[in-house]
Amino acid sequence: MKYFLSLLFVACVSVCMAQESPVKFAETKHSFGKIKQGVPVTTEFTFTNTSGKPAIIEVATAECGCTTPDYPKTPILKDKASSIKVTYNAEAEGHFEKKVTVKFAKIAQPIILTIEGDVQGKGK
Secondary structure (H helix, E strand, O other), rough: OOHHHHHHHHHHHHHHHHOOOOOOEOOOOOEEEEEEEOOOOOEEEEEEOOOOOOEEEEEEEEOOEEEEEEEOOOOOOOOOOEEEEEEOOOOOOOOEEEEEEEEEEOOOOOOOOOOOEEEOOOOO
C-alpha cells in the first residue's frame, strides 16, 4: 500500500509540474500612476512562448466592465513574442486595481495580470 501511494504521489507531482506556463511575461503588473478621469489608458503586457509547441490563449477576462483585454486569437509559435493589451476606462475617480485572468489551452493554472493607478477628478 505504501508503495502504491508513493507512486501515486510521484505521478501527481509529475502532472502538476508538466502544467507549467507555456509563456514568460516581461511583467504581470503595471502602474499607470495618476491619470485623468474620463480618459481611457492602455498598456501592453508582452510575453514570449517558451514552450516547445504553439501557445493558445483560450480566453482573457477582466474582473469588471471598466477593463478590457485584447489578446491574440491565433497560436503564438515557439520562441515568438506577442502581447495582451489592457485598457481601463478611467470613469470612476480614485484608486483602482484591476485584474485580468489569462487562460492558456491545456494549462490548468491561469496567469493573472494586474493594472493599477489613481484617477484624478476632472477639476484636478
